[in-house]
Amino acid sequence: MPPSEDFVHLHVHTEYSMLDGAARLGDLFDEVERLGMPAVAMTDHGNLYGAYDFYKGARARGLTPIIGLEGYYAPQGRFERRPFDFGGGFDEATPDDSSAGRGKQSYTHMTLWAENTPGMHNLFRLSSLASLEGYYFKPRFDRELLERYGTGLIGTTGCPSGEVNRWLQAGNYDRALAAAADFRDILGKDNYFCELMDHGLAIERRFREDLLRIARSLDIPLIATNDLHYVHASDAETHDVLLCIGTRTTMDDPKRFRFDARDFYVKSAREMRTVWSELPEACDNTLLIAERCHVEFAEGANLMPRFPVPEGESEESWLVKEVERGLLQRYRGSVPDDVRRQAEYEVGVIIQMGFP
Secondary structure, rough: OOOOHOOEEEEOEOEEEOOOOOHHHHHHHHHHHHHHEEEEEEEEEEOOOHHHHHHHHHHOOOOOOEEEEEEOOOOHHHHHOOOOOOOOOOOOOOOOOOOOOOOOOEEEEEEEOOOHHHHHHHHHHHHHHHHHOOOEEEEOOOHHHHHHHHHOOEOOOOOOOEEHHHHHHHHHHHHHHHHHHHHHHHHHHHHHEEEEEOOOOOOHHHHHHHHHHHHHHHOOOOOEEEEOOOOHHHHHHHHHHHHHHHOOOOOOOOOOOOOOOOOOOOOHHHHHHOOOOOOHHHHHHHHHHHHHOOOOOOOOOOOOOOOOOOOOOOHHHHHHHHHHHHHHHOOOOOOOOHHHHHHHHHHHHHHOOOOO
8 A cells, every 4th residue: 555545543442441442453454454554553541451462463464563552641740639620611511620620631641652672661650750750540651651661652733631721721822832942842853743533523523723723823733633442333232332331431321421433443554544534634644653663572581680690609609509409407407308399399480480
């Protein structure tokens, strides 16, 4: 397929987006491969649990795996639990934090991809600290963590729940512009993109012109994504049931949380380029991201820490001597036969596994 007709999905929620993503890895790879796409991303909600399985599975199919994350960004800081007040907003749905009112959010969304292996490691660190230090409803990171671990990362303005979009929904263009400029400066001019989505939703279309105006003003390149939550269009109803489980409600509840469209599947390159026919560069740039992103897991590497041992000793020989010294000390020089047999067995297993 000529590059001008190709496309890469960069906003993908797999089965590792717990109770929200219904795209099983095997099915996802099958469909991407069937459509002739060269790569695919994983951007699960707030976690990277599936990164290695995704990486290994994609590589086995000859696909370029793009390791990413749709993270939860806290404009107010990861240690602050009070919701951030945008001063107004689009009446989209019940806020995630039931104590927050309209226009107030405990977090926003941000799409991030690892460009290289050091960037992937930084993404792991950012995600871990978001859980350890910023968890409130969701694992949240903030500007300080993004500055600390932004090297090797590529980011976007995000979905309609991103900070830039939230300011636009609040009617504050200047704050939206300032937020986009700040993220661009943190990540670097070539590492920040204006993310465009179109699932036929009012919240996406109503503020698009302002979003494009920001991209032009700051010279931010465009990137088209489909907020993929399942593999086939026919999976929409199954995904609806999954959302009911996640929100502890039933399909009969008219007020339940639901997606207001059925377009969150693996669309073909033709479908995506039809949607964005007036902005073809937004689709072209998905291929650019796929070319830029290359990560490697250290498969088979011995990552065990190395300990200093006396000259003439190896870690194995020193372990044996230390165990013997400990046995003699504990049993006052008279080690029972059954204890010695057990110790020799356990030391043998440790050495056989390469874990001294």
